[in-house]
Amino acid sequence: MTQTFEEISPADFFYRNRDIAGFTNPSRAVFASIRELVENSLDAAEIAGTPPDIYVRLTFEEDDQESGIYKLRVEDNGSGIVSRHIPSAFGQVLFGSKYKLKQSRGTFGLGGTMAVLYGQITTHKPARIVSSTGSTKVYIYRVMIDIQRNKPIILERRVLLNKEQWHGTIVEFSLEGDYFRAMPKILEYLKQTALVNPYANITFIDPKGRLFKFSRVTEKMPPPPKETLPHPYGVDVEMVKRLVRVTPHQKMMDFLSAHFHRVSERIAEKFLEFSGIPKTRNPKKLDPQEIVRFVQMLKRFEEFRPPSAACLSPLGKDLLTAGILKELKPELTIVCQRKPSTYAGHPFIVETAIAYGGEIPKGGDFVLYRFANRIPLLYDEASDVAFRVIKSMNWRRYKVSPNMPIAVLVHTCSTKIPYKTVGKEFIADRPEIKREIQNGLREVARGLQRFLSKREHVEREKRRLSVFSKYLPKIAKFSTELAGRERQPEIEKLLRSVNTSG
Ligand SMILES: Nc1ncnc2c1ncn2[C@@H]1O[C@H](COP(=O)(O)OP(=O)(O)O)[C@@H](O)[C@H]1O
Ligand SMILES: [Mg+2]
Known part of the structure; x- marks a missing residue:
């Protein structure tokens, strides 16, 4: 028997395997598209x-509600x-x-x-795109995809004047x-998106004509991330080969400090000494074996400083608090931003928060909100690293008991979030990330513990006082009668002093 071989295009691959991009069925497909x-x-x-x-x-x-065909x-x-x-x-x-190399969704x-x-593939209709970069023109395209060739087919192109810029x-x-x-998932997604993007206005009109509006509470946006160079601990042989191909530099010394993040001339010199590569060696002359060794040495050299976090754009305490207050309306919010850290040469920052009371629902396990690069992750919660960390913590230590109205938030941002699927639903257990989530959650949990202890104390005092105010008048009356007096002693002052001593 003869076998036939063929090649398929990337579009064809995703057409055949749309599940892995999150387009599993009609319900997931509307959610994923939005x-x-x-x-x-x-x-x-x-x-x-x-x-x-x-x-x-x-x-x-076309008003046909039975067909299950929608326009988005x-x-x-x-x-x-452009x-x-x-x-x-x-x-x-x-x-x-x-x-x-910078953070984006x-x-x-x-x-x-x-x-x-x-x-x-479900309606056989083209998509319509209207776009302008703010120039004098607006472009309108109608396109379809040639799936087998992974190429756009342009059915129509029109240009309009952009009078309003x-x-x-x-x-x-x-x-x-x-x-x-x-x-339910779509509305939850929009709400959580509004939470981590409190500076956004999001309006949604659903097929029944219902309007859902999520309004911004601030115009302030987190500082945008800056593009960065690859960090020496994060590169592999292929990446070094590509850099060698494009570099204009003729000496290893210049090559290192020009194309790698956090490599100053001083560090480059030290590294070359450490790895026994001459400073003046031409990177373009490195043979494959030397490149492999070069990459190994990069990983072994311990003096590269960790990547800077300028390529990241976490939300920050103020914006995260604003988002939580706006969408969850709790009584208390505690937020923590961890210092930048790295895994395999990729920088990341973890932000955690606990919201308590107010409109947070009670009952059962507490709600976990997971975010990555300012997007909510809604599916496969149990496979996510944050979920596992929460499960492994001893919450009783923090005075948390079942049925308390608590929501926990974990936001990870990175130039490379270790998603386990291209559908971007959950984050893999990287020990470095896990540790940061753990520390972040412990910190906010301690904050909650302080709040709960204080409240317990206040409640106890209140109870004590209510016992006093219930019995003291009776005791006063009784002892007045017992002593055969007419006038009862002043107890108001006494009650007040008990009250303030608490
Ligand atoms: N609303 C938009 N505004 C500007 N650019 C967009 C928009 N949607 C898509 N693009 C451009 O199209 C590209 C492809 O989009 P997409 O297929 O969603 O891939 P990705 O977002 O992962 O890059 C984006 O990288 C971006 O350059
Ligand atoms: Mg995209």
């Missing part, structure tokens, strides 16, 4: 440096996309602008395109879905 487009919009608004205004509308297609439209006031990249941005899988050049691809993007396409099954 999520991917909202994330693109948030990223784009951050690039533009404007607080995001995002408008999401899901309608039944997401509009933002972000950076917009005209010539619009077709590929939505018509080519693994094409994107976020492969750089998108990572694979996959999400938005995957949504469009799913729409196409609008910048942003509108994406509109049809897809098969099951909104009513997906609804």
Whole structure:
């Protein structure tokens, strides 16, 4: 028997394996589409440096509510996309602008395109993209994806004058879905997105015409992340080969300090001495074996400083607190931001928070909110590192008892979040990340413990006082009668003094 071999394109691969990108069934597909487009919009608004205004509308297609075909439209006031990249941005899988070394929500050049691809394979309709970078023109495209070739097919291109200097993007396409099954998750997603992006306005109109509005409480955005160079502990042989190919430098000394993060001339010199590579050696002349050894030596050298966190953009205590107060309305919020740390050469920062009381629901286990690079993670909670850490903690030590109204938040940001799937639902157990989450949670738990102890004390005093105020008048009356007196002693003053001594 002869075997036949063939090659498939990346788009074809994701068409065949859409589960791994989160497009498992009609319900998950509506959720994932909204999520991917909202994330693109948030990223784009951050690039533009404007607080995001995002408008999401899901309608039944042509009033036919039975067919399960919807039209999704997401509009933002972000950076917009340069005209010539619009077709590929939505018509080519693994094409994107976020492969750089800095924190962003998108990572694979996959999400938005995957949504469009799913729409196409379920409705056979093109997607419509309207975008402007704020120039004099607005571009309108109608595109489909040539799945077998992983190339956009442009069906229509129109150019309008941009009189109002609008910048942003509108994406509109049809897809098969099951909104009513997906609804709880979609609303939860939007609420949690509003929590970690308290500077965003998000409006959602659902197929029944109901309006859900999440309004910003601040215009302040976290400082944007800066692009960074690869850290010596995070590179591999392939990356060094690529750097060698593009470098203009002829000496190892200059090569090291130009292309690697945290490598000053002094450190470069020390490293070259340590690894026995001459300072003047031409990097382009390194043979494959030497490159392998070079990478090994990089990992062995202990004097590289840890990566800087400038490429990260955590939320910060004030914004996280504002988001929690706005969406969860608790009585108490305790927030902690850990210092930057690294795993395998990738910098990361963990932020943790505990919210207590107020409108936080009581009962059972407490609610866990997980976030990564300012996106909520809603599925597969039990597989997530944060969940495991919470389960492993001895909460009784912190005076936490079952049925308390408690919500726990964990936000991890990194240039490379170790997701276990491309659907970006849960974070792998990296020991370094686990440790930071543990320390962060312990810190906020101690804060909660102090609050609960103080409250316990106040309650005890209150009870003591209520015992006094209940019996003291009776004792006063009784002893007055017993002593055969007319006038009862003044007990108000006495009660007041008991009260203030507490
Ligand atoms: N709303 C938007 N505003 C600006 N650019 C966008 C928008 N949506 C998508 N893009 C561009 O299209 C690219 C591909 O998007 P996507 O397929 O979601 O992949 P990713 O977000 O992982 O890069 C992005 O990298 C970005 O450059
Ligand atoms: Mg994306």
